[in-house]
């Protein structure tokens with residue numbers, strides 16, 4: 001709703017009320033229309049101030065309403081009548097003015113913001129565009145180039161930047177509502193036409209086509225296959241080329257197309273899935289709102305390799321003191337140099353003072369005696385990690401939490417060597433740890449809810465998107481990825497090339513195809529894991545290695561590449577060829593094509609043409625199938641957690657929601673049928689066998705993803 005109040009003689013205040021962010025729900029829009037009409041009819045009122053309850057102007061349209069049938073007064077005419085009002089209207093922006101919230105403010109004649117306010121048009125991140133006049137008014141206010149940047153990225157900006165761009169007229173320290181009233185009193189009576197953005201001439205630039213083409217190229221490169229950023233450019237272009245009413249018509253047409261799209265549904269699902277992952281819960285009933293996390297101020301980081309460096313940088317950026325440890329002086333110096341350089345660059349970019357005083361580098365474990373939490377980030381080797389854990393227990397305070405940064409080792413096995421199993425959790429960071437947003441927080445069988453709560457809260461402070469997951473080999477992300485990777489190499493055996501597979505995956509929307517990712521990470525990473533798990537042993541024929549291991553299909557191609565020293569970008573060749581070791585531009589390598597031909601000949605495989613559809617079905621459905629097994633086992637609390645892991649850790653296209661959402665969107669019965677088909681063709685690939693949960697969900701009529709949790713509960717109770 002909206003609250004109408006008369007203050008002073010001539011000013012009415014309309015306060016949006018819809019906690020927590022005063023989203024423009026049906027009730028709020030109704031309240032605005034009614035309050036505005038009241039203000040306009042009251043002869044004594046000369047000016048109106050719009051504000052939001054609880055120091056929050058407005059978080060935009062109510063996203064929850066998008067999935068139902070919209071009712072109540074629409075935003076466009078409502079904002080138009082605000083702008084057309086003969087009485088002066090001022091927006092008092094506190095907290096946030098986002099999406100429809102900022103569009104409402106753009107309909108007002110003046111805007112005042114407090115210093116902490118954040119403004120933006122983030123609709124593009126929901127698969128939409130600012131369709132309440134935002135694409136037409138903002139370019140008229142700040143010009144095409146700046147509007148294109150804000151609208152296509154959805155970036156939130158500070159009040160200071162908004163003032164510089166001309167979006168707000170005043171930024172004040174203190175109460176924005178009082179300042180808006182004061183401004184209103186000072187300008188009452190002045191003509192308003194110059195303040196009505198829709199009446200301004202189109203936002204002219206010398207070469208609109210060039211500017212818009214450049215913006216199109218940028219958005220296509222940044223978010224391949226996404227419709228919304230392209231539509232945003234088209235709408236802003238209309239603001240430069242067409243009169244306001246025609247531009248609004250274009251905005252509406254584009255919005256109609258986006259609003260109905262599966263991309264918008266996926267991105268809105270992702271918005272809520274991200275918030276749901278933050279509300280973690282464990283199988284024992286402990287959850288985010290019934291478990292207290294004690295504060296962490298000092299953290300030890302053990303190991304200053306690439307992961308340890310990134311973790312230390314993220315901690316310091318969050319204002320946390322770090323004691324960083326290495327085993328010898330040379331490693332310590334290397335780590336210190338890298339961490340210091342990253343933090344100095346960060347301080348320079350942000351214009352803040354260098355946070356280096358928060359860091360201490362040492363060779364001595366004794367320096368850890370008063371830290372609140374330790375993150376071990378040594379080499380991925382169980383025995384080494386166990387030794388570190390035992391050493392740690394000798395020096396740490398008795399309530400210090402011990403976290404291991406591992407990408408898949410057994411957290412329980414590590415906890416067992418300590419004197420505090422309840423205080424041990426996994427923190428699986430993704431490389432580079434100071435850049436990647438995802439953090440899997442892994443609870444073991446003995447981890448206490450408090451330890452999980454502390455790790456989740458620390459991750460959040462480090463600006464990570466944290467997902468609590470159970471302890472299993474590879475946890476969630478890497479466990480699923482294995483099946484996706486297996487299918488990609490089987491496809492090479494059967495006739496595809498790395499470029500064909502990558503192209504299909506990139507057209508699907510992945511930031512990078514699987515073979516490019518493998519070259520980037522280094523092919524030796526997986527090689528080491530396969531050796532450690534016994535898949536590679538000395539008795540395997542080096543000339544014609546077996547294509548079956550432990551009774552299952554196995555593809556030795558990646559091992560054969562490693563044996564040839566083709567380890568990826570770092571050696572200048574892997575699945576692709578690079579100009580020099582370390583360079584990034586992947587080129588097709590005729591040697592690889594020949595190598596694949598020889599391989600197929602050697603094993604008597606007749607190559608066949610493989611369609612992009614088959615690539616996607618085999619890689620993506622096997623990934624989703626494993627996700628369903630993870631749900632079945634209760635490793636995550638719900639499908640949203642898995643999708644968030646893939647969106648933030650594995651370059652999954654946001655406009656496809658995540659693997660679980662994608663499976664639901666394609667249709668679970670289709671996924672089941674395809675998996676059955678491919679499993680029939682590859683009976684020695686157990687991961688293609690449809691999961692029990694998939695069969696159950698299909699048998700129960702493929703319920704919407706939001707209802708899966710209750711079906712999983714039933715599944716567990718039957719076991």
Ligand SMILES: CC/C=C\CC(=O)SCCNC(=O)CCNC(=O)[C@H](O)C(C)(C)COP(=O)(O)OP(=O)(O)OC[C@H]1O[C@@H](n2cnc3c(N)ncnc32)[C@H](O)[C@@H]1OP(=O)(O)O
Pocket residue numbers: 020021023059060061062063064075096098099100101122123126128130131132272275276
């Ligand atoms: C014709 C179409 C015209 C306009 C289209 C639009 O306006 S689309 C909406 C554009 N607005 C946004 O995209 C803003 C989305 N919200 C946010 O970015 C953040 O929520 C915000 C406002 C910066 C606050 O962040 P914070 O971290 O403080 O809180 P959190 O994100 O956890 O949100 C708290 C709860 O509020 C719910 N919520 C937030 N925004 C909306 C919204 N616009 N509609 C509905 N609900 C919203 C959010 O889901 C959280 O709910 P909870 O149940 O507590 O998990």
